[in-house]
Every structure is written in structure tokens, then in C-alpha cells.
Amino acid sequence: MFQHILLPTDGSQLSRDAAERAVAFAKAGNARITALYAKSVGSTENYGDLIEPEALERLMVGPEVKSKEYLGFIKKLCKDAGVHCTAISVFSDTPWEAIINAADDHDCDLIFMSKHGRGGLSSLLLGSETYRVLTHSGVPVLVRPPEIDAKRRKAKAKKRERRRAERVSAFPADIVTVTARVILLRSTMRPGINSFVFFPPLNPSP
Template sequence: MFKNILLPTDGSDLSEKATAIAVNFAKIHGARIVGISVIQPFPFFPMAEGAVVPDAEVFDTQLNAAARRNLDQIANAAAAAGVPFEGIIANSHSPYEEIVAAAEKHNCDIILMASHGRKGLNKLFLGSETQKVLAHTTLPVLVLR
């Protein structure tokens, strides 16, 4: 039934747990995993004179390296289980849009993703990429905690 699984990762402990579940899920269904890590671009805000601004190139290099490590974790777990894997690094201010677009582009039939389960003001101010994915996709989404 499920042959192409999209697995977003942010490198968190919850994403690691989701990886283990997704690999087992893929193995049971004879599916492949498409992993995606979305990097948000350098947040440049003009500041007052004399303010210290981090180096955008260093910022991007570090985020790309972290995204690659996150995808390598999935790749290693998938390889150990004999599950086909493809990894994608995307750059966007809207991670949920990249997740939904990747699912469509790679013909995924389900999205498995972790949710931090934020509540109250944290949920209001930080938002939830998982909720945004749920609102903008027609695919089944398995939310893991």
C-alpha cells in the first residue's frame, strides 16, 4: 500500500525516533524512504550601526553540514535494514511548503514526521510545521512523538 515514504528530519531526538519507526514501517511495506531536511536561509535583519552580524556564509555552511548529518543518519539506518533511500536538502523560509512539494515531486504516498507537541504560547509563537503539513497536503500523514 505504501511504497514511497517521505521522512522530514531536523536532527532532533524526536526525528531520530521517527527514523527508527519509519525504517521499520518501510521494511514491512517494502517501501523506499525519501528523507528531507529543510534549511531556513540566513535571517538577515538590518541592525543599528556597530551591531555584530554573524557571517552568512559560515551560517549556511554549518546548516548544510548539519542537514547532511541528519540525512546520513537516515541513510545509515535504511541501509542497515535494506531499505532504499534518497536524501534531499532544501532551502526555504517555509519548511512545510518544501515538505509538501517534495512529497508530490517524489510520488510519496505517505508522510511520516515527528511532532514536538508544543502547547500554549510556544505553539502560538513557534507554530507547528507538522500542523501546516497536515493542512496543506492531501496525503496521509503519520505523526510520531
């Protein structure tokens, strides 16, 4: 269904992991990929009041090298998978904007992103660039969480399942039903009321 996927990268491990999945996704759907790296022009605070064009050119060598490395990684993945790939790099200090514009300019129908980027997992629940792309994008965005999230969720789900099974085996069915009703009733009470009397039906059904 999706024919042209925009795959932004910031070179981080999380974004590389996402790239691997994106290429597999593109291969499965016979889609092509446009890989994007937004090269930072950097903060001027460190460079003095005014810099010469020659110095500016030197400043751009670093991002250029990174760009080749990061986009090269995706190009190789695509080549190995037999997925058509175009790599573009742009100068921008607002990657989210570069991503949105690239999706428009190149008529992409999906943006495939990692949930987090270079900012990592620690600071935010959702990466800031990913959040901005999500809010501004006119095309669908597929957000891939890091493996660790998937594992954590799986472990939690298993635990919940086990506890549920234990509860059911520990109590006869009617007690389970009554308990469930009490919990439901309790959950509908005004906050601040901390106790109530539960009357079981006088003529319980057999």
C-alpha cells in the same frame, strides 16, 4: 500499500525517534524512503542591511554540516534495515512548504512525521510544522506521538480500568445499573439545573 515515504527531519531527538519507526514501517511494507532536511537560510536581521554573496556562502556552511549529519543518520538506519533511501536537502525557511513540495515533486504517497519537532513538547499540543503539513498535504500523513504520550495514555487507561473494576466489585449489579441511568439522565439535563428526583420504577422487574 504505501510504496514511497517522505521522511522529513529537523535533527531533533523526537524526529530521530520517528525516523527509526518510519524505517521499520518502510521495511515491513517494502517501501522506499526519501529523507528531507530543509536548511534554513536564517533571518537577515542579524546580518546587516545587505550582505555580499561571499558572506552568504559562508552562512550556508552551518546548515550544510547539519544537513549531512541529520540525513546521514537516516541513511545509516535505512542501510542497516535494507531500505532504499534517497536523501535530499533544500534551502527553505518554511519547512512545511518544503515538505509539501518534496512530496509532490518526488511522488511520495505518505509523509511520516513526528508530532513535535525542534519546538519540543512544551509550547504546543501539535507541532506547528506538523499542523501546517497536515492542513496542506494532498497525501496521507502519519503522525507519530512521542513515547512519553504513549506511556501517559497507557497509565491513564490502566487507572481507569482499575477504577471501573473497583466500582463493579463494590456495588451489586442493580445499583450499578441504577447509578448508570442516573448519570445518563443527569447528563441530559439543562445546564443550570443542579438537582432532580429520581423515581425508581414502582414495580421493579425481578
